Amino acid sequence: MKIVLIGFRATGKTSVGKELARRLGLPFLDLDEYIVNKVGKSITEIVEEKGWPYFRELEKEALYEMGQRDNLVLALGGGSVMHTDEMDLIKANSSLIWLKAQPQVILLRLEQDEKSCSFRPSLTNKSLEEEVACILAQREPLYQRYADLIIETDHLNTEEVVAKIIEFLRQAGVI
Numbered sequence: 313m314k315i316v317l318i319g320f321r322a323t324g325k326t327s328v329g330k331e332l333a334r335r336l337g338l339p340f341l342d343l344d345e346y347i348v349n350k351v352g353k354s355i356t357e358i359v360e361e362k363g364w365p366y367f368r369e370l371e372k373e374a375l376y377e378m379g380q381r382d383n384l385v386l387a388l389g390g391g392s393v394m395h396t397d398e399m400d401l402i403k404a405n406s407s408l409i410w411l412k413a414q415p416q417v418i419l420l421r422l423e424q425d426e427k428s429c430s431f432r433p434s435l436t437n438k439s440l441e442e443e444v445a446c447i448l449a450q451r452e453p454l455y456q457r458y459a460d461l462i463i464e465t466d467h468l469n470t471e472e473v474v475a476k477i478i479e480f481l482r483q484a485g486v487i
């Protein structure tokens with residue numbers, strides 16, 4: 313059983329993934345934390361030193377490795393869905409959950425999360441507000457393409473999101 317969380321930055325993939333794994337008694341892996349531990353540098357350091365294309369190569373490689381793994385809950389980074397070959401492999405043997413949030417909610421969570429500084433360097437030269445609108449629009453078709461279940465998280469806390477995922481997995485006969 314492999315449960316994979318996708319969605320834009322700050323929609324709750326990492327927090328929900330940890331709690332879901334605890335509830336299901338499965339190991340949890342966060343793709344960004346995996347990359348950071350492997351390289352020994354924060355995402356912000358990686359991007360400042362070598363640029364976004366280099367981070368995307370590391371992400372693609374890590375995603376491919378996760379395609380080979382089973383029995384885990386996996387939280388991806390917001391941009392992981394751009395690696396379509398690796399995502400197609402993951403899609404073949406996983407339940408994929410798309411966590412959604414409205415742009416205003418994403419902005420608020422991004423600004424309040426202490427990890428934004430080291431895990432979420434700017435993706436564009438735009439203002440944060442413009443960046444969220446623009447990158448969300450680009451990526452939504454990809455999130456849609458891979459999702460088995462879509463959850464609107466604006467008015468739900470982490471436990472409520474986890475409960476919805478567990479209910480879906482039960483109904484689908486996955487657990």
Ligand SMILES: Nc1ncnc2c1ncn2[C@@H]1O[C@H](COP(=O)(O)OP(=O)(O)O)[C@@H](O)[C@H]1O
Nearest residue numbers: 321322323324325326327421425465468469470
């Ligand atoms: N459902 C939620 N309601 C309120 N805040 C949330 C929710 N999910 C996540 N957060 C908060 O948003 C921030 C980003 O969450 P995180 O799990 O790191 O998201 P992601 O991994 O998708 O970027 C954190 O500060 C987290 O506590």
Ligand SMILES: O=C(O)C1=C[C@@H](OP(=O)(O)O)[C@@H](O)[C@H](O)C1
Nearest residue numbers: 320321322344389390391431432
């Ligand atoms: O949206 C993106 O391109 C990114 C999202 C981040 O992960 P979260 O979605 O967990 O914030 C992290 O992978 C990196 O900063 C790139």
Ligand SMILES: [Mg+2]
Nearest residue numbers: 325326387388
């Ligand atoms: Mg995350």
